[in-house]
Amino acid sequence: MDRRHFLIGTTAAAVTARPLAAAAPKKDEASLAVVTTAADQQALAILATPPPADLTPRATLRRMRRLLTPFVWARSIHHHGAALVAPVAQLLDTVERAQHADGTFSIGNRHSPPDTAFLIEDMAAMIELLRTDRHATSAPIAARLKAIMRRAGPALATGGIHTPNHRWEVSAAIARIDAIDPHPAYRARLDDWLAEGIDVDADGIYSERSPVYASEVTNPSLLILAQLPGLSGLRDMVRRNLETILVLAEPAGGEVENVLSRRQDQDQRRTTLWPFYTQFREMALRTGDARFAGAVRWIELKEATKLGDALTDLIERPELAYSLPAARPPFVDGSRLFAPVGLVRQRCGAMTASLYAGSDWYADGKPSPFYNRIGSGLATNPTLLRLWKNDLVVEGVRLIPDFFGMGHFRPATIALDPDGTVRMAGELAVPYYQPLPRVYRRADGAYPLTASTDHRFSSALDFERRPVSVRRLGIAIRIVPDAAGYRLLIETDGEADVSITIEITLRSGGVLEGACPLGDGSFHLIDGQVSYRVGRDRLLIGPGAGAGPVKATSGDNYTWANGQSQLPGTRLYVTGHSPFRHELRLAFA
Structure with a gap:
């Protein structure tokens, strides 16, 4: 299935999206001030703390991005700061050494295409930030990042995944690589993954049911892919997800419900709204949704110190920093x-x-x-x-x-x-197992190891062929x-x-x-x-x-x-x- 066929059935229900430039050409100075302050403080904290010896390649690259972003940003207190040059160079050296000959990185999982894809996202963003920067170190850094991406391309175009969200993360990374090093194999691989269909229900809940993976992986990946020709309908899936996230969030601390998750966050770890910040911004600008604009303002008011990473997004895509539509409260009874x-x-x-x-x-x-x-x-x-x-x-x-x-x-x-x-309502029904019917009995007593029908234990008893008597508690x-x-x-x-x-x-x-x-x-x-x-x-x-x-x-x-x-x-x-x-x-x- 190619991209034209993929979109059948996804765009019909989409709200009308307006071009960002036409929507609001004026910069949102208040938002830029919030994310700039957060990014500056984030960089100061990194400079004050040496990187741990066991820092993963992904964490190393994110540390580099958090220094490089204020370095290129004229409004930052760190703009072209000499104190950032050596740490950025050292972090890049570390990432280069960690890349395997096949272009992948290992982060727990060995030679992992999905983990490599997470690094590619940060690399591509930094390359765009460096594109117009005139510091003497910027062009060489961008060239080295592009080289890492080119080496990773073939592995991502042929490698596999483990979880549903990995498909969209890998696809977004392939699209990023194709933008700097075009190849038909990359576009073919994108179509292969997208032809599987996006795993989202009518309420905008992805199959993993996880707010963490929605905010950090699936939504950002779909919004990157939506920039490609023929894939704008992906934004409607993100819009539906964000509408549901506002229902799943509580208004005092912005905590997002995760009891339904199929992933690690089903342990009810505290997850709040701030990771959705740029997603709410983009969809507020594209749809004019006043509640999305309200969510942006709520996050800026309640969780401003956590928004340092958002500065990268607003510099890479300046249209995301346009003034928002009028806001109204994001939470309703x-x-x-x-x-x-x-x-x-x-x-x-x-x-x-x-x-x-x-x-x-x-x-x-x-x-x-x-x-x-x-x-x-x-x-x-x-x-x-x-x-x-x-x-x-x-x-x-x-x-x-x-x-x-x-x-x-x-x-x-x-x-x-x-x-x-x-x-x-429900019922607990626990069986006691009766003797096997005569036809299944064996003189040698060698019965297959099977799980009990209620999955409480396993034994060499051929459980599924045994009659049962059941004790019940409704x-x-x-x-x-x-x-x-x-x-x-x-x-x-x-x-x-x-x-x-x-x-x-x-x-x-x-x-x-x-x-x-x-x-x-x-x-x-x-x-x-x-x-x-x-x-x-x-x-x-x-x-x-x-x-x-x-x-x-x-x-x-x-x-x-x-x-x-x-x-x-x-x-x-x-x-x-x-x-x-x-x-x-x-x-x-």
Whole structure:
């Protein structure tokens, strides 16, 4: 499929994009001042700290870019500064030595085309910055960077990838190389990758479901590719992604929800809006979207010190520094179900919530081939509810039945009612295995090593051919929003006398009152309610459900390797046993 055919079906739904030059020819001086200050401070920090001996080629080149950008920028305090010349030269020497004879670089992965592509992006940007710079060192540096890119070209035109986003990063890098060293093989390779189609759904969520990889890899790569003839429709995919990112972000700290991710950031590491800065700028300028302009202004107000790298983008593509359209607040109240990923987002004023049942353990409400499995590339986070109000954050509400070592409960379904009520449900079904039918029995007892049908363990028992008897525990959860917070009604059916543990993890930094300490830094809410205070905000949690034992293991898939799926923070437990019916309230006072 060539580029003309690739765009069929992607441009029809696109908003009308206007040329950047026609949109706003005036420079945005306020933005330029913000990113220049950030870049200057970033360079000062680098100059004050020698590079670590084990710095990767990618980190080395990014360090070089962070010095070179203010070096060529006339508004910078470092413009053509003598103190930057030697460090830049040393960093470039290090990168040249790290390149293999086949043109690739190794960063953990040996002779890696994707990791090489990440370096190419920085090289290409620096070459453009150096193109019009008149310092005596600039042209020689640009020539050396071009030589590195030329050596990398054949490897990227023939090499492979590991993850979905690598396709677009490698494609963008190939396009960059083709711009300085044109070759038909590069254009053919671009068409090969693009012919696979972009892995994005109607909500603008990429298949990896990761805000980190959207902001740092996929969106920037697609915007580079969109500059090529016939590929402008890629911008519409970025636009859709940014619209969803604003729904996934909370308004106080700009934290972007990542509980749905299939990548490393599903551990709920704090990811905020600033990595999307230049993407919001470009799409605000192209579409006139006032909320995108508002996101830019929010980032400049709240996260200005993190915007040093954006100066490179605004120098390389001066049109990105044009004045923005009139801005309006980027965050709006509402409730929305992202059905394909099992996520509900709700916002009311300063309060934001995520309600999640999107584990890859299930597909269409039934166990998938990945049921009860963990690993890179699978969404397996068991968090059911997250809640924000200013600096007071409930990192996660999780449910742990002590049922055959299955660990945390992950719902199979999620639904959003018109009144905002969210319903989740699922069932844990664990088999006991009966004798093999006569036809499959062997006198030598040599049966194949297979995984149990619930993927809890493996044995030489030919599990799939055995009849089973099943023990079942059904769980239904109804989460109801109100003006102060949420009410969670949790009910079980099926197996009786199963210990149930509700784990509530509160972001550190507050004061918890009214709970019984357990000695390991966690707490037990036995009856009544507790209070958690952060600054002027206070959250009431309760009531408890009795003095049942706290059993908070993550399941056999974790514990056999001495692992644990546990969020950082202050952990509070509510316990009971099945048949379990308990309403728990989280209310801001």
